Amino acid sequence: MKRFFQFGLVGAINTLLAYLLFSVLIYLGVKYPFALLLDYIFGSVTGVVLHHRYTFDAKKGINRIMIIQSLTLNFSLFVINMGLLYIFVEISNFNIYVAQVVSIAFIILTSYLGLKAIITNQVRYVRK
Numbered sequence: 001m002k003r004f005f006q007f008g009l010v011g012a013i014n015t016l017l018a019y020l021l022f023s024v025l026i027y028l029g030v031k032y033p034f035a036l037l038l039d040y041i042f043g044s045v046t047g048v049v050l051h052h053r054y055t056f057d058a059k060k061g062i063n064r065i066m067i068i069q070s071l072t073l074n075f076s077l078f079v080i081n082m083g084l085l086y087i088f089v090e091i092s093n094f095n096i097y098v099a100q101v102v103s104i105a106f107i108i109l110t111s112y113l114g115l116k117a118i119i120t121n122q123v124r125y126v127r128k
Contacts, residue, residue, distance in 0.1 A: 007112050010050045015104060018043035022100060032085055032096055036078070044074040051115050066118055073114040077107050 018039045025035035048070045081103050088099035 003116070004112065006054060007051065007115070010054050011047070011108065011111070014043055014047045014050055015108075017046070019100065019104065023097060026096055032089065032100075033082065036082060036085065036100075040074055040078045040081075044070065047074075047111075047115070069118040070115070073111070073118065077111055077114075080110070081107055 021042055022035050022039040025038060026032060030038075048066070052066075084103040084106060085096075085099055088094040088102060089096055094102070
């Protein structure tokens, strides 16, 4: 439960910063697919570093396998998020800002489970 709380805190900070980036880009006229891509690049890098260090208390550095797994996870989350935005914005005519907030809610649990598996499996692998 402690890790889930830490994940929530670190994730909330990371998500708010990424959402701020997304919102600024949308406000500046950037189309939502590109804004979401930049959001995910920023969020992926900061998320892995922050969760590695603070959420899962991994003492070893981030290795190549962890980076590949994290990129795979984040690409999957990006595709899901893009699909949700398409449905909410193009089909249901939601406001883009609201649509992204609703999409984020669907992404959080999947992100936690995926990052937990990646980081804790890597810590076990390094300790063996």
